[in-house]
Amino acid sequence: MTAAVSPTRAYRRLSVEQRRSQLLDAALSLFAHRAPEEVSLDDVAAAAGVSRPLVYRYFPGGKQQLYEAALRSAADDLEQCFAEPQDGPLTQRLSRAVDRYLAFVDEHDAGFSALLQGGSVVETSRTTAIVDGVRRSAVTHILAHMDLAEPAGPRLRTTVRMWVTAVEAASLIWLDEDKRPPLDELRELLVEQFVAQVAATAGRDPQTAEVVRRALALESPDGPVGELVRRVLPVVAQAAHLV
Template identity: 85%
Template sequence: MTQAVGPTRAYRRLSVEERRSQLLDAALNLFAHRAPEEVSLDDVAEAAGVSRPLVYRYFPGGKQQLYEAALRTAADELEQCFAEPQEGSLTQRLGRALDRYLAFVDEHDTGFSALLQGGSVIETSRTSAIVDGVRRAAAEHILAHMELPGPPGPRLRMTVRMWITSVEAASLIWLDEDKQPPLDELREWLVEQFIAHITATAGRDPQTAAMVRHALALETPEGPVGKLVRRVLPVAAEAVHLL
């Protein structure tokens, strides 16, 4: 009597691009939760279910090449976080972009920390350039949302880049503080920080002042700007009264 054999999964040979994508996905998952120097090619091979020589076939430069390729993939995803449609108020657009950005930080916690803190022993000028490229792309996206009539001046560009730096710093501190406060509160707080940044610059820069007046006209009393004003004005009034 012949014993019945259960169905077996058909083997499908992957194309070059499919295999490379599979290896990068495995590497990204490992780098997301472990510092890059703690991940070996054997770890990547095991996670992808392939042999170490196969990893070398696709990344002959070894771990450094694989890390940079994985970093580039992650950077592409981060850059797209701020590629928000031109719909709604400026603060609504920023809020949606931050939701995506902070979700990435939450998912790739350890890898994100190692990346921005520069603590990896395999960091190079190329990896630093990739990270800086994300910052510059985010700044360009945000400036595009301001719908300026001409090119942004140095004060406005500096303000936006300062805010992006504060978002990175807040993300790292949030991870260090066991992911507190909750993500929605952190997102609202960062939007308020943006409002404070551009409002301070508006007092010194006519271009920023014009942009702020236009942006505020699209806000509602119950939006982030209205809520911030209602919280800040009593504090400011009390401080002025004490002068």
């Protein structure tokens, strides 16, 4: 009688980079829905279908090293959200960039806060620097879209930084509000806020005023700026005594 042979799980041999990427993907999937301190290396190993010692082989610094690597991977994706060809109306470019940013937030769900906004027991100066790098990259991309003849002055740079912070805050509020309003409405609101903030700064800063003049020349009447003007003008007209 031939002895029964127990089935064995085939071990998939991967290259070093493939295996590391697999572990990071597993970690990101877990961190996306749970706070980092609630995820163990055993959880990551199980999600990746490997042993705990294998996880340690690639991340000998343990969960902290794995968390920072996963955060860096997520940050790399977010930094590319605002990378957009520099042609067409500025609001269209921003709309596409915000769409990508919000899609990332939606995909990572409630873990967006744990992944990129701090508040975790595993937060360090390195993780804070990674998150700040995402913000700085967004500001750099947006200023590049403005095609400035000289470096951005403090008023314009401050305005753009304020808006990037607003996008970040709105994303967290959107998650806290059970993903309401709809993503397309949130995107439109954020783009309109950018227009409003830059327009307000233009009244105080010649460099920003020049940016606004050139940007408006590319906008169509039925675009975001036209829609914003049509909605806001009636409200302003009711307070015409202020002009």
